[in-house]
Amino acid sequence: MALDRPVRRRKGGIDLNHRRGLWLFLVPAAAIYIFIVLYPSIQGAALSFTDWNGLDPVKNFIGFDNYVKLFHDPKALASVWHTLIIAFTITIVQNLVGLLLALGVNSKIKSRNVLRVVFFAPAVITPVATGYLWQNLLGQKGAVNEFFGFFGIPPVTWLGNQSTAIWAICVVIIWQFAGYSMVIFLANLQGIPQEVIEASMVDGAGPIRRFWSIIRPELAPSLTINLMLSIIGGLKIFDQVWVMTGGGPGGSTETMSTFLYKNAFQFGDFAYGIAIAVVLAILVGIISGGQFVILGRQNRGSK
Amino acid sequence: MRYKVVGALAASTLLVAGLAACSNDTGSSSGSGGSSTVTWALLTSEKPAADLVKAAYEKANPGVTINYTISDVDNYQTTTRTQLSSGTAPDVIYTWAGDGNPMAMTVVQKAGLIVDLSNEPFASKIPSGIAPVTSIDGKTYVAPITFSGIGAAYNQTAMDAAGLKAPTTWTELLAFCGSAKSMGKSAFALAAGTPWNTQLIPYALTPTLVYGPNPDFAAQMSAGKATFADSEWKTAFDKYKQMQDAGCFQDGDLGTSYEDALKLVATGDAFGSVQVNSSIAAMQQDAASGTQFSYLPMPANDDATSTRMAGAVGASYAVNAASKNKDAAIKFVDWLASDEGSTVYATAVAGIPAIPSTTFKADPLLATFIKYQTDGKTDPFMDQLWPNSKVQQVHFEVLQQLLAGTLSSEDALKQMDAAYAEGEG
Numbered sequence: 222m223a224l225d226r227p228v229r230r231r232k233g234g235i236d237l238n239h240r241r242g243l244w245l246f247l248v249p250a251a252a253i254y255i256f257i258v259l260y261p262s263i264q265g266a267a268l269s270f271t272d273w274n275g276l277d278p279v280k281n282f283i284g285f286d287n288y289v290k291l292f293h294d295p296k297a298l299a300s301v302w303h304t305l306i307i308a309f310t311i312t313i314v315q316n317l318v319g320l321l322l323a324l325g326v327n328s329k330i331k332s333r334n335v336l337r338v339v340f341f342a343p344a345v346i347t348p349v350a351t352g353y354l355w356q357n358l359l360g361q362k363g364a365v366n367e368f369f370g371f372f373g374i375p376p377v378t379w380l381g382n383q384s385t386a387i388w389a390i391c392v393v394i395i396w397q398f399a400g401y402s403m404v405i406f407l408a409n410l411q412g413i414p415q416e417v418i419e420a421s422m423v424d425g426a427g428p429i430r431r432f433w434s435i436i437r438p439e440l441a442p443s444l445t446i447n448l449m450l451s452i453i454g455g456l457k458i459f460d461q462v463w464v465m466t467g468g469g470p471g472g473s474t475e476t477m478s479t480f481l482y483k484n485a486f487q488f489g490d491f492a493y494g495i496a497i498a499v500v501l502a503i504l505v506g507i508i509s510g511g512q513f514v515i516l517g518r519q520n521r522g523s524k
Numbered sequence: 525m526r527y528k529v530v531g532a533l534a535a536s537t538l539l540v541a542g543l544a545a546c547s548n549d550t551g552s553s554s555g556s557g558g559s560s561t562v563t564w565a566l567l568t569s570e571k572p573a574a575d576l577v578k579a580a581y582e583k584a585n586p587g588v589t590i591n592y593t594i595s596d597v598d599n600y601q602t603t604t605r606t607q608l609s610s611g612t613a614p615d616v617i618y619t620w621a622g623d624g625n626p627m628a629m630t631v632v633q634k635a636g637l638i639v640d641l642s643n644e645p646f647a648s649k650i651p652s653g654i655a656p657v658t659s660i661d662g663k664t665y666v667a668p669i670t671f672s673g674i675g676a677a678y679n680q681t682a683m684d685a686a687g688l689k690a691p692t693t694w695t696e697l698l699a700f701c702g703s704a705k706s707m708g709k710s711a712f713a714l715a716a717g718t719p720w721n722t723q724l725i726p727y728a729l730t731p732t733l734v735y736g737p738n739p740d741f742a743a744q745m746s747a748g749k750a751t752f753a754d755s756e757w758k759t760a761f762d763k764y765k766q767m768q769d770a771g772c773f774q775d776g777d778l779g780t781s782y783e784d785a786l787k788l789v790a791t792g793d794a795f796g797s798v799q800v801n802s803s804i805a806a807m808q809q810d811a812a813s814g815t816q817f818s819y820l821p822m823p824a825n826d827d828a829t830s831t832r833m834a835g836a837v838g839a840s841y842a843v844n845a846a847s848k849n850k851d852a853a854i855k856f857v858d859w860l861a862s863d864e865g866s867t868v869y870a871t872a873v874a875g876i877p878a879i880p881s882t883t884f885k886a887d888p889l890l891a892t893f894i895k896y897q898t899d900g901k902t903d904p905f906m907d908q909l910w911p912n913s914k915v916q917q918v919h920f921e922v923l924q925q926l927l928a929g930t931l932s933s934e935d936a937l938k939q940m941d942a943a944y945a946e947g948e949g
Contacts, residue, residue, distance in 0.1 A: 275626075276609050276635040360784060361776030381717050381779025383928050467719050470778045471925035486602045488914045489626050
């Protein structure tokens with residue numbers, strides 16, 4: 222009899238109250254979120270309409286001047302362009318590599334557990350540490366040039382060349398986070414019922430056909446998460462760029478994050494830095510929101 | 525719209541007030557009891573001095589505790605600016621002399637954040653050469669502790685072994701580069717991958733080319749009567765590029781970091797590098813024991829007698845105007861600038877005191893540099909007289925482009941002129 226009561230509750234009219242009660246649990250977290258994230262963010266954003274230099278007690282309201290300046294500043298526009306290059310390159314390549322790794326370690330090869338750890342290991346390292354590590358590896362006398370030297374390829378100044386620096390940074394980010402994408406894909410892959418795959422094998426489907434028609438549609442949820450995470454990560458990339466090139470050489474790897482940091486903290490133009498940050502936040506919102514809607518539609522379609 | 529401003533102001537005031545209330549009271553003092561704690565913020569480059577200064581001062585002043593925090597330049601500027609604007613900065617703060625830097629004296633003084641030190645004993649002893657960068661309108665705001673130079677640091681052991689002599693004229697310098705190259709080594713290691721290192725060669729060349737022949741150049745610039753592009757700065761940039769074209773630098777100079785460049789000199793793969801004198805200590809650490817170094821001016825023309833060096837106030841300290849412990853903080857700064865304090869400090873960082881000290885014995889390595897200082901043949905670091913910190917950052921960036929061959933020296937200097945014209949900020 223005692224067991225019956227909760228069941229009846231769930232079916233009865235008390236259900237509504239019960240649900241309303243659940244909202245109460247949100248209050249503490251929401252209050253903290255509003256207090257330490259939302260409120261200061263809005264306050265900060267308001268500073269972008271002033272000429273505050275980060276120190277002076279005096280702030281003057283200057284309307285949209287900082288935003289107008291931003292859209293006429295070739296360096297700011299170049300930083301937007303570099304940010305987009307990095308974000309899209311790593312989103313595509315990192316997920317492709319991550320997916321291939323996941324398919325590989327999801328197979329029956331003997332060393333798969335070791336390989337999973339090895340591939341995921343770089344994701345555990347602090348981005349700043351990987352930055353310094355690769356700055357050395359990519360140096361004139363670094364391991365990468367030494368390796369190419371074996372094949373008679375002359376050394377390349379990877380991070381000191383305006384045409385290679387941005388790609389070198391992309392490679393480092395992909396090296397670090399492909400394993401992260403792999404883990405998410407792997408979790409999804411392991412949820413695909415083995416019987417379906419076996420049935421397709423019996424029906425004579427080869428590995429490619431099997432991937433395209435059976436596995437790929439099932440991967441939609443992990444693909445959504447992975448694309449979202451990598452594009453947001455790419456848009457706000459800072460650490461690796463800051464450590465490896467500091468935005469150089471000659472501004473060729475300046476991203477929105479490094480550019481806003483320089484303006485806020487090195488040029489004493491705090492308000493302008495914040496204006497760039499606001500534009501970056503809007504850009505991230507639009508791109509990730511758009512992506513979410515499109516992929517959400519696909520997810521429903523594939524089911 | 526107006527409502528919005530008021531709202532933003534009120535909101536940010538609230539935030540600042542909130543931060544101030546929440547923060548720890550770092551500069552506390554027990555007042556009359558005689559025991560007090562002075563908080564002191566300094567840079568990584570000053571680390572060798574921190575413990576020795578603390579020990580010496582605490583020994584001489586029983587009951588006083590010095591609590592220091594050390595951070596790297598970028599972090600230091602960010603953190604200290606934030607602390608200053610919210611009233612929570614340490615009592616004694618590392619403050620760059622002059623202007624042209626986010627934590628420079630002029631910048632923080634303008635916001636009313638540092639104390640006037642004009643009546644302190646050291647103020648009257650500041651040499652006239654550096655007085656302009658330690659005072660504003662005749663009032664002293666920072667205590668200059670060390671004096672640093674920019675010159676060519678050579679691995680003398682490697683030079684002797686190769687039978688090479690340090691060049692004293694521009695022609696000799698180019699020949700030196702050629703000889704080094706023919707031995708499969710580089711004459712100068714250049715760390716153009718580390719932004720601030722790109723400026724060192726122009727800083728070493730312009731005293732001879734610009735500021736020596738025309739001592740009023742900085743004043744003319746600030747009066748709007750001179751520009752970078754229409755000055756001998758162009759010759760300096762062209763010579764920088766000429767050095768690169770002549771093979772003076774190692775391959776991949778734009779991808780070389782500061783640490784790597786020092787290692788190249790320490791190991792003798794490069795014979796020298798144009799550096800701040802404090803870098804020699806780091807080179808010595810990387811080098812085999814017994815390796816001899818020399819530190820000499822960098823020639824910029826063919827008249828060796830006209831050669832000058834960049835020499836300027838290195839470490840300097842200001843007292844936080846919001847400090848709750850002002851008297852103890854000022855007393856500490858007085859000691860730092862005294863004969864005794866500056867000797868301890870300068871010896872620890874392998875530098876020389878900014879205010880000549882009777883008790884100081886210099887490293888013989890710095891003899892030439894000290895002679896230039898006492899002969900008045902030095903000019904301040906150029907950025908100390910620039911109106912905003914952007915000029916220096918643009919300088920770093922255009923130099924990388926100049927070295928990469930994607931920007932002409934003229935266009936590079938025009939970009940610096942544009943940043944200069946933005947004025948105070």
